[in-house]
Structure formats: C-alpha cells, structure tokens
Amino acid sequence: MAFFINKPFRLISMCMIISLIGVMILSPDLPARAARVTLATSLGIQPNQEYWVKPEIDPYFNPSFPIKSPISVEEVEQYERIQSFQINEDYLYKTFNSIRRSRTPVEMDTELLSSLENGTFYFTLIDNKPYFLSVREAIEQPSYYKVIKEMGNIIASVRVDLMLWQVSETKYWPDSTKEHYITGTIYNGQKQIIEITSSESNKDGHCIYGITKNAKGVEIRRTICDEATGDYRQTIYRNDEGVQTNLVTYLDDGQVKNEYFSQDGRIVKTTNEPIYPDYLIMEETSDGS
Structure with a gap:
C-alpha cells in the first residue's frame, strides 16, 4: 500500500529541508539518525511503507536516504519510468524499485x-x-x-x-550509513528473472566484490574491487553455461583492457571496448541516446 503526503507536511519550508540536508552532509558519518528522522517526518515518510517518487532518484542511493516528497501512485503511473522505495528503521533506503x-x-x-x-x-x-x-x-x-x-x-x-523491472535491497553496517550488502534482481517484461547481483562493501563503504548469476544460478560476472578505494579492478565475464568469455581490467587512466577467451581458455583478442549487458543497451535505446 502506498502512502501519500499529508497536507500539513507540504507547508514545511524549503529552508528547513535545505538546512537539514546541510547538517547531514557536514556530519562525519553521513548523516545523524535524528536528522534523517526529522527530514523523513517532514516529508511524510515512515519506515517499512511503500512510497512512489518522480523518476529521478539516483538508483545507487546517493544520498542513501530520501530528500524529496513522494507522490501518489496515480500520479506516478503516468510516467514510462517509475520508482518506489521503502526505508528501514534507521531511515535509510531499504528497498528500491525502478520500473521501465x-x-x-x-x-x-x-x-x-x-x-x-x-x-x-x-x-x-x-x-x-x-x-x-x-x-x-x-x-x-x-x-x-x-x-x-x-x-x-x-x-x-x-x-x-x-x-524492465529492477529491484534492490540494501543492508548497512551497524550504526552506519555505509552499505554492507546489496542484492539486485533484474526482471524482463514478463517478470522473469534476467540476473541477480550480490555485492559486499567494507566498513568504509568501499566495494569488495560483486557477483552476478543468471536465472539458472550460473555465475556470469564477477567483479573484484580495490578495497582501499572501492574502484573496480577486474571483471570476469562468463556465458550462460559458466564458461569464461572475457576478462576486463580497469586501468588507472580510465581505460579498459578487454581480453576475449576461446572455449579452451586461450586469449584470442584484446580491445579497449567495455562490455554492456543487453538490458543496459535496451535502456539507452529506449531513452533515445
């Protein structure tokens, strides 16, 4: 069930909201729970309830808490891309849906x-x-x-x-706004699973690894990160049978080295072209880009 904004909350001044966000950004552990509670309450948002928003929220949760008022499900229905979320008891994003x-x-x-x-x-x-x-x-x-x-x-x-329907669930380190585990599932237009990704980050919020499996549970991607920075280092790509097809190395200059493998494990070609999953290509095409 979606929850909507009560009329009194609409009267909260933007100055108050901007001030609260400023306090959050300056906090050493972004942000203090009390500030998140105050902001969420001013927006009419409570934990473990579904809210709909205009299709403009960063799906990577930056920041990891709501800062804009939700809208009614009737209003959001008119968009081609729609989004909904729930927050947890610490007033951080718990689940997030992005629907195309x-x-x-x-x-x-x-x-x-x-x-x-x-x-x-x-x-x-x-x-x-x-x-x-x-x-x-x-x-x-x-x-x-x-x-x-x-x-x-x-x-x-x-x-x-x-x-396309993308669903994610985030769990955080105790007493922190830093993500610990994120699980994301992508469904096609028939609501069939395309892939499931699980990732883990350290207490600094830096990525450790990410593993993606297809609908059959076969690992098709594994990304290794630099724990000191969270930067991607390498991604191993496999086909739907689990056979390695590519090794992509992320270079310090922002370029990539993409090595292609034969069925018997030999490197047969090297390029500097990244790899994009089919669903991301569809997203770009539907956006007209």
Missing part, C-alpha cells in the same frame, strides 16, 4: 466498456473480457490497459507494457 514501461495509444472496443461510469480505469483482458484492477495492481502486471471516460465517451486509452 512503454505506453502505446490503442483503440478500444466501446461496446466492451459501455457499462463503465465516467472515470479512469485499469484492467487486463481475459478471454476478451476486462478484468479491472486498482492502479497499484495494474503497475505490477506485465501489461494492462488504461482508459479515461468522460461524459460517457472514452477520451483516452493506452496499453502499458512492462519492459
């Missing part, structure tokens, strides 16, 4: 929906009959229809299709 959809105008059978009153409706079609949903239920579907009816006429109708 496509919206396509469609012509609807007016007789099929002739009995509807005026309003906005969400539904799927089962045996060519509408199965009506709440807006929250609709968002979780691989696809659904949205129809707006005014004065007895359908004035807008779209089909919304899920493209």
Whole structure:
C-alpha cells in the first residue's frame, strides 16, 4: 500500500529541508539518525511503507536516504519510468524499485466498456473480457490497459507494457550509513528473472566484490574491487553455461583492457571496448541516446 503526503507536511519550508540536508552532509558519518528522522517526518515518510517518487532518484542511493516528497501512485503511473522505495528503521533506503514501461495509444472496443461510469480505469483482458484492477495492481502486471471516460465517451486509452523491472535491497553496517550488502534482481517484461547481483562493501563503504548469476544460478560476472578505494579492478565475464568469455581490467587512466577467451581458455583478442549487458543497451535505446 502506498502512502501519500499529508497536507500539513507540504507547508514545511524549503529552508528547513535545505538546512537539514546541510547538517547531514557536514556530519562525519553521513548523516545523524535524528536528522534523517526529522527530514523523513517532514516529508511524510515512515519506515517499512511503500512510497512512489518522480523518476529521478539516483538508483545507487546517493544520498542513501530520501530528500524529496513522494507522490501518489496515480500520479506516478503516468510516467514510462517509475520508482518506489521503502526505508528501514534507521531511515535509510531499504528497498528500491525502478520500473521501465512503454505506453502505446490503442483503440478500444466501446461496446466492451459501455457499462463503465465516467472515470479512469485499469484492467487486463481475459478471454476478451476486462478484468479491472486498482492502479497499484495494474503497475505490477506485465501489461494492462488504461482508459479515461468522460461524459460517457472514452477520451483516452493506452496499453502499458512492462519492459524492465529492477529491484534492490540494501543492508548497512551497524550504526552506519555505509552499505554492507546489496542484492539486485533484474526482471524482463514478463517478470522473469534476467540476473541477480550480490555485492559486499567494507566498513568504509568501499566495494569488495560483486557477483552476478543468471536465472539458472550460473555465475556470469564477477567483479573484484580495490578495497582501499572501492574502484573496480577486474571483471570476469562468463556465458550462460559458466564458461569464461572475457576478462576486463580497469586501468588507472580510465581505460579498459578487454581480453576475449576461446572455449579452451586461450586469449584470442584484446580491445579497449567495455562490455554492456543487453538490458543496459535496451535502456539507452529506449531513452533515445
């Protein structure tokens, strides 16, 4: 269930919020819990509840706590990219959802929906009959229809299709805002798992390693980091059967060395081109970049 902003919270001055954020940034262990509680309360946010936000939050949680007001699920539904989150008892991000959809105008059978009153409706079609949903239920579907009816006429109708759903869960070091473990799962448009990534960081918040497995549980990527800085050092890439295909080394000048391996483990080619997972390529394409 999504929670929305109460009217009094909208009256909190921006000066107060900016001041709170300033205190947080200057704190030695960003930020003090009391300051996070005050800020979250001013935004109408409580632990372990789902909130929806405009699609602009950094998915890597910088900062690792909410600083903007949530919006209603009805408002966020209009976007192609939507985001939701929960915070934990320390008022830090606990779970985060980033959902990419496509919206396509469609012509609807007016007789099929002739009995509807005026309003906005969400539904799927089962045996060519509408199965009506709440807006929250609709968002979780691989696809659904949205129809707006005014004065007895359908004035807008779209089909919304899920493209990509990324879910992450973060656990922190005790009494710290530094991440300890992050687990991320990526689903395709049919809500089938593409891959699952688990990463660990040290008490300074620096990456130690990251391991990615496919839907079958086969390791397809392993990244080793420099614990002193958190910088990536190497990533081993494997195919869906677990056979190594590439070794990417991250160089100090910002370049990469990408070594390609044959089936029998020989290096057959070396380039300076990075590797991007298919879902990231799809994200860039859908953004028009």
